[in-house]
Amino acid sequence: MLEKFTFRDMGSAYSSFLEYSGLQECVILQTCNRVELFGVGNTKDIERVKKTWASVAGLEENAFKENLEISEGTEAFEHLLKLTSGLDSLVVGEEQILGQIKKSINTARELNASGNNLNILFDKAIRVGSRVRHSTGISRGSISIGSMAVKLAEENIDDLKSKHILLIGTGEAASLVAKSLKKRNIEFFITSRTYERAKAFAETVGGNPIQFENAISSFKKVDVLFVATVAPYFLVTYDRIKEAMGSKKTGMMIMDLSNPRTVDERVSTIKRIKMMNLDQIAEIVDKNMRSRIGVVSSAEKIINEEILVVEAVMKRLEVEPVVKNVFKDIDQVRIKELKKALQMLGETDEQKIRIIDQLTQAIVEGIISTPMNNLRKATEQGDSELLKSVSKLFNYKIKE
Ligand SMILES: NC(=O)c1ccc[n+]([C@@H]2O[C@H](COP(=O)([O-])OP(=O)(O)OC[C@H]3O[C@@H](n4cnc5c(N)ncnc54)[C@H](OP(=O)(O)O)[C@@H]3O)[C@@H](O)[C@H]2O)c1
Incomplete structure (x- = not known):
């Protein structure tokens, strides 16, 4: 389902949103668990945003019916702070989301898709995320999906070090598995569709690289198989494993960390196969995390404090353009009248001119x-009536 909403080409997604959705600023956050759009606009025309999204991602318009969550204002700020703090992650406290959010705002900045509002909001949210992690230690005890997969293999298989282990995938998820294997001094083979990437992975992260075709045809030797790819089909099919197990006396443990899955679920019905998918691994991680409920509540406490600051900062951004315009317009009148008066006085003495200028400014x-x-002050405290009145008085347009 998530795949359907995913943006393949960020450049064209951003330019479409800015041109057609009615949003003046936007940031796209796309990870293996979420596709999110943060937007700032003068209107709240969600239908227009959905229409643009549907056309960019090639969706039917009713695709959003049960799959869209919308938050506005404070609720949206809180959501972002929870994200940067790792409270909304599959593995609570995990570090990757913070990096992914930094990457998203950087891309939006480079493409001029974000502006003053979202740049300030994201910078603040990233700082809050770091503060939460520092002061609560929420990330310290956190265990990644990759290391949990290795831990589960260790718990289920005797003497894991002596087993034939194969890792398919060379991306972020695969490197979490690899790092955890390396930490335990466990040897493994690494393969990827592109052999060069497997070689580079072996050099930087670890493992013995092998050609993809050789890896696939040697399943019968494998005792533990980790799969973490983004292939849009089953890389590990029922037939391949059935055939491998036909000539294999011992069992095989398969961990599919991919979302969507790249190991056919039916594989789990084959004799002597023990299989776990990402959801099952995440559930175990989640149970482990329950013991850290105290840490989560301290993180929430910090977020509750910081949300007030974020609200005030964002409200200030709303009022600042009006304040700036009022000062600018009045100053223009001042300069015009000052010039007129100086001309009428025929004043040329620089010191006197400076004194009169300073007088008018004061x-x-x-x-x-x-x-x-x-x-x-009123706007920061949530009273928007005054801003509306001032805007009316001075003929300025503000956001609805
Ligand atoms: N990133 C995370 O933190 C995380 C956490 C939990 C689960 N996951 C899941 O893990 C999977 C991998 O995520 P990632 O972030 O590591 O992705 P990634 O960095 O984009 O890595 C993708 C890997 O998939 C391989 N691949 C892509 N298309 C393929 C195809 N058609 N056939 C065979 N291999 C193909 C790539 O191989 P080549 O480049 O050599 O072609 C590469 O090794 C995803 O399903 C994701 O949902 C990720």
Whole structure:
């Protein structure tokens, strides 16, 4: 399902959203567990956003019916803070999401898709995520899906070190498995569709690289198989494993970390096969994490504090353009009238001109500063009525 909503070409996705959706700013966050769009706009026309999304991803319009969650304002800020803190991850506290969020905002910045609002929001959320991780230690005890898969293999198989282990995949998920195997000094074979990538992986992360075709045809030797790829079909089919097990006396453990799965579920029905998929591994990780409930509640406490700061910062962003325009317009009037007066006086003495200029500036600031500061304060505290009135008084347009 998630696959359907995924954006393949970020550049064209961003330009379509900016051109057709009514959003002035946007950031796309896409990981193996979520596809999210953060947007800022003058209208709340969700239908237009959905239409754009449908056309970019090639979806039917009703695809969103049961698959879309929408959050606005504070709820959306809170969601982002939970994400950066790792509270909304499959493995609570995991580090990767923070890196993925940094990557998303950087891409949006490079493509000029994010602006003042989202840049400030994401920067703040990333700082909160780091603070939560530092002060609660939520990431310290966290166990990655990759190392849990290795731990489960260790628990289920006697003397794992002496077994023939094959890892298919050279991406992030595969490297989590590889790192965990290496940490335990366990030898393994690594393969990927592209042999060069398997070789490079072996050099940087570890493992003995083998050609993909050789790996697939040597399943009968394999005792433990880890699969972490993004192949859009079953790489490990029922027939292949059935054939391998025909000439194999011992069992085989298969861990499919891929989402969507790349090992056919029917494989688990073959005799002497023990199989686990990503959801099952994640569930075990989740149970492990329950023991850290105290840590989660301290993380939530920090988020509750920080959400107030984020709200104030974002509200300030709403009011700042109006304040800036009021000062600018009044200053233009001041300069125009100052010039007129100086001309009428025929004043040429620089010191006198400077004194008159400073006098007019002081009058303008003296009159306008207090109301503008009150406007800022009121908006930060959630009172938007004053902003509406000021905008009306000075003929400025603000977000609905
Ligand atoms: N990243 C995570 O933290 C994480 C966590 C849990 C689960 N997962 C799941 O793990 C899987 C891999 O994620 P990833 O982030 O590691 O992805 P990735 O970095 O994009 O790596 C993709 C791997 O899949 C291989 N691949 C792609 N298309 C293939 C095809 N048609 N046939 C055979 N191999 C193919 C690639 O091999 P070549 O490049 O050599 O072609 C590469 O080794 C995904 O299903 C994801 O949902 C990821």
